Amino acid sequence: MKKNFWKRLGKRVGVIALAAGAAFMLAACSNSSSSGKDVKITILQGKVENNKQFKQIAKEYEKSHPNVKIEVTSIGGGTQYDPVLKTRISSGNAPTIFSLAGPADVKQFKAHEADLSDTKAAKAAQPGTLDAVKNDQGKAVGLPFNVEGYGFVYNKKVFEKAGIDPESLTTVDKLTAAVKQLDAQKDQLGIKGVFALPGKEAWIMSDHLLNLYVAQDYNGNAQKLYKSKTMAFSKNADMKTMLDLQKDYSIKPVMQMDYSAQVNQYFSQGKTAMIQQGDWIYPTVEGIDKNFAKNDIGMIPIPVPGEEGKLPVGTSLYWAVNSQKSTAEQKAAKNFLDWLYTSKAGKKDVVDTLHFVPAYKGYDNYKMKDPLTSVVFKYSQSHETTGWAFPGYTGTSWDPDVAQPNLQKYLSGKQSWDKTVQNMTDGWAKQQKSANN
Amino acid sequence: MKNKSLSFWLFLTPTLVALALVVFIPVLEGLFYSFTNWDGLTFTKVVGFQNYITLFQDKAFINAFWFTVGFVIVTVIMLNVIGLGLALLVTQKFKGNNFLRTVFFMPNMIGGLILGFIWQFIFTQGFQALGNAMHLSWLQNWLTDETTGFWGLVIVTVWQMSGYIMIIYIAYLQNIPNEIIEAAKIDGATAWQRFTKITFPMIAPAFTVCMFLTLSNGFKIYDQNLSLTNGGPYNSTQMLAMDIVNTAYNSGNFALSEAKAIIFFIIVAAISLLQVAYNRKREEDL
Numbered sequence: 001m002k003k004n005f006w007k008r009l010g011k012r013v014g015v016i017a018l019a020a021g022a023a024f025m026l027a028a029c030s031n032s033s034s035s036g037k038d039v040k041i042t043i044l045q046g047k048v049e050n051n052k053q054f055k056q057i058a059k060e061y062e063k064s065h066p067n068v069k070i071e072v073t074s075i076g077g078g079t080q081y082d083p084v085l086k087t088r089i090s091s092g093n094a095p096t097i098f099s100l101a102g103p104a105d106v107k108q109f110k111a112h113e114a115d116l117s118d119t120k121a122a123k124a125a126q127p128g129t130l131d132a133v134k135n136d137q138g139k140a141v142g143l144p145f146n147v148e149g150y151g152f153v154y155n156k157k158v159f160e161k162a163g164i165d166p167e168s169l170t171t172v173d174k175l176t177a178a179v180k181q182l183d184a185q186k187d188q189l190g191i192k193g194v195f196a197l198p199g200k201e202a203w204i205m206s207d208h209l210l211n212l213y214v215a216q217d218y219n220g221n222a223q224k225l226y227k228s229k230t231m232a233f234s235k236n237a238d239m240k241t242m243l244d245l246q247k248d249y250s251i252k253p254v255m256q257m258d259y260s261a262q263v264n265q266y267f268s269q270g271k272t273a274m275i276q277q278g279d280w281i282y283p284t285v286e287g288i289d290k291n292f293a294k295n296d297i298g299m300i301p302i303p304v305p306g307e308e309g310k311l312p313v314g315t316s317l318y319w320a321v322n323s324q325k326s327t328a329e330q331k332a333a334k335n336f337l338d339w340l341y342t343s344k345a346g347k348k349d350v351v352d353t354l355h356f357v358p359a360y361k362g363y364d365n366y367k368m369k370d371p372l373t374s375v376v377f378k379y380s381q382s383h384e385t386t387g388w389a390f391p392g393y394t395g396t397s398w399d400p401d402v403a404q405p406n407l408q409k410y411l412s413g414k415q416s417w418d419k420t421v422q423n424m425t426d427g428w429a430k431q432q433k434s435a436n437n
Numbered sequence: 438m439k440n441k442s443l444s445f446w447l448f449l450t451p452t453l454v455a456l457a458l459v460v461f462i463p464v465l466e467g468l469f470y471s472f473t474n475w476d477g478l479t480f481t482k483v484v485g486f487q488n489y490i491t492l493f494q495d496k497a498f499i500n501a502f503w504f505t506v507g508f509v510i511v512t513v514i515m516l517n518v519i520g521l522g523l524a525l526l527v528t529q530k531f532k533g534n535n536f537l538r539t540v541f542f543m544p545n546m547i548g549g550l551i552l553g554f555i556w557q558f559i560f561t562q563g564f565q566a567l568g569n570a571m572h573l574s575w576l577q578n579w580l581t582d583e584t585t586g587f588w589g590l591v592i593v594t595v596w597q598m599s600g601y602i603m604i605i606y607i608a609y610l611q612n613i614p615n616e617i618i619e620a621a622k623i624d625g626a627t628a629w630q631r632f633t634k635i636t637f638p639m640i641a642p643a644f645t646v647c648m649f650l651t652l653s654n655g656f657k658i659y660d661q662n663l664s665l666t667n668g669g670p671y672n673s674t675q676m677l678a679m680d681i682v683n684t685a686y687n688s689g690n691f692a693l694s695e696a697k698a699i700i701f702f703i704i705v706a707a708i709s710l711l712q713v714a715y716n717r718k719r720e721e722d723l
Binding site: 080082083086089090104108109111199200202253255256395396397400401404405406408409411412414 | 670
């Protein structure tokens, strides 16, 4: 026993020293910040493609507002953002400003959403843009990043060669006739198909296409759809016509095509006349062929009976301010957002640095930088738009579990359209019954 | 292990703490959450076995289960047959057998995600072009339905893992004493007899190990599934691991996902342990 005593003591001392060292390091870590009245705001946002630009804007803001420090973190792709935000919140490291994708997020993070209805930006927001992010008390808890729009993005040269004016394709009949004409001249025009429909990317159908035929029943209001017990889907026959048209005249096989095949491989290299996409594809097309992107592409609305000539324009992400942070921090966060969307310098950044189509009033003298956002800006300024109702279901399990597999089944020819519609509306009713909202 | 002195526990503590922090506590926490309506952030009530009832009525989960079972059966058989075949081949004495070992093992060095993308290209572009050129319809439209998705996954997994299984078999094959084989030869045993009566029984332990590896790997596969088919089309090639991940992160149903993960854990553990117990017994009998 005694022999070992000193040995053991030695070990014990070692362990104690280690423990003490660890404790010291922990203490040192937690004691790093807090000096004076400087405010630090942290931003966690979901538009990862604009990460660089947001960081640049934050730096600029720090320069003109020396007592504010801004730290920007961007997390990509709608599906990975929520878990990260949840982790940050539950680990006590919640951001001051975060992004919300729609009504489902508003409900999920309601304990952390500050009322933003008194901010300058909220007052300047265009009518309808705040509808999707109002909380139970009817207060706006989100501010739109921007508005985006989608339709048929077309290749000007192909249409010129065929002698068709794409802007004249305002009805389903006119579009169908043009598609048939283009298809007949496929070889002369050098295209492999009139459309490129990516059957692998179910969201292109379940979010964007489906929205056109569901939104009208809910006035384009995502919140209304999110709270609706049933999904009317009264225009489903029109959706079938449009989906069939795209499928029948698409480059095949449809079910092997993904987003990058559609945009990079086919559209950007002139292998197709048009694709169903939105203004967000511009940077990708530009990355492949700058001249083509700049001069040879345009966008027209997808003709929907009763809504011809209107472009579906909406918001995919909103800013929210964390209500559980200190008042000073919340105030700084609101000031930053107001500055970004309503000050002169901020507006310039929104349009020129971020290439955002503004969701706010007071941008009359601004010009968008590329042809696709210009189209969206034009429609949004002249209010020739329809709303985005699909954020009302994209955050729910109905979208990946019901809508997407059923639409893919129809596209693969494994299921009739009637059954597809039936499954989708039944699935919605089932989900809403259990969701008690 | 009588002397459980202070230093014994002190040396054990770091490991125990680490294990508790990253394994035991999360598992227990997950088990608890599976009985609540947890959404990844908070839960408002304990719902008892509701999630377990839901998951057995969940068509997607049942589909994923049978798809995975089919996949496991096919890959276990193919991997062991091909792995053993390759091992027998490269343990023969001929020039270049070392080179072949390297080549067969190589696919295992590439990560599953990358492999999936490479093979996706082969299936959708290579097969398509070949099918078009030779008018073979079975080479066209790969990964666009459940059948081709299933065989695509099988091919990638077998191609990747058979080299690894081969290495294990090689190790055991080389341990068989030459004298026994020679004695059998002198006694007039044919090559087939030598294989079934001597080689095969002698490598029974390798069989146990490989069965365990291929079984549990087959059940848990995720990365190839993600990059090759991503569960599509219409979620028909979604395997158990992917269904669990998607239930949590796509559908936001964290509690249900936890329940699925618990069931998944029980299934994999039960099957693997049963298999090991059975094969161990067989080893002794031989």
